[in-house]
Amino acid sequence: MLAQRIATALVLLAIVVGTLWISENVFLAALGVAFAITLFEWLRIEKVSWPVSGGLSLLAAVAMIWVGLSGFNPEGLVFLALNLIVSCFWLAIVAVCFNARMTGFRVARNKSIVFAFLFVASAFLSLVWLTRTGGWPLTLSVFAIAWVADIFAFFVGIAFGRHRMAPAISPKKSWEGAFGAYVCVFLAALAAWMYLPHEMVLTSRIFAQIGPVAGFLVVFLLVSVSIAGDLFESELKRIAGVKDSGRLLPGHGGFYDRLDSALAVFPVGATLLLIL
Secondary structure (H helix, E strand, O other): OHHHHHHHHHHHHHHHHHHHHHOHHHHHHHHHHHHHHHHHHHHHHOOOOHHHHHHHHHHHHHHHHHHHHHOOOOOOHHHHHHHHHHHHHHHHHHHHHHHOOOOOOOOOHHHHHHHHHHHHHHHHHHHHHHHHHHOHHHHHHHHHHHHHHHHHHHHHHHHHOOOEEEOOOEEEEEHHHHHHHHHHHHHHHHHHHHHOOHHHOHHHHHHHHHOHHHHHHHHHHHHHHHHHHHHHHHHHHHHHOOOOOOOOEOOOEOHHHHHHHHHHHHHHHHHHHHHO
């Protein structure tokens, strides 16, 4: 299973490198396809019929590919308002996941479908804005927050996990794993601040704007919403009675399984850069 996960991750890495080698626009278009598949998988979790979920996701894919290839850059009050609304939702979801960790919670089907479109659109537009304004390294630095948190929560949880974090939502996740995620992202952010150009890294930009002490509080917030993104998807799957969002990524499940945390981190991270 682990070997399969690593092999799939290497293939995805090769696709990222390959699209970036061609151009940033192709990179964004490829991510648009990934986010459209994520939308499709979310709609299928909610039992939206194949023709409807497939048709809507295809339209979303066409729109996001156009955004990626056209050079469009989302800016202005509408983009800020969308991200502020979505960021507030994610902060509320952090609180809900914590308070309902022992009992679970339910998301009404119609609300979940609205969230699917809202969250996917906000996350994709945020990564487009980050790429257009700061370059692809800035975008990858946001992905890195979700990836580092996820990877180290997984391995630290396997090695030291004893206390279940949210047994009613995701029984395998532990407080030890979450602690490992926070510590490792903090260390990665510190290393990036010390050794990489600040304009390349989201956390370094935030440190430069508000100082390292307040910046680490922001990092804590970003890791928290990353974990909440994972738990939110876990709850949707638990309610639907499915293990994975899809089967397109061997060892990982579906695209939503891989992008669940990124859906939360991107809008919150972009909003912080916009308002700080």
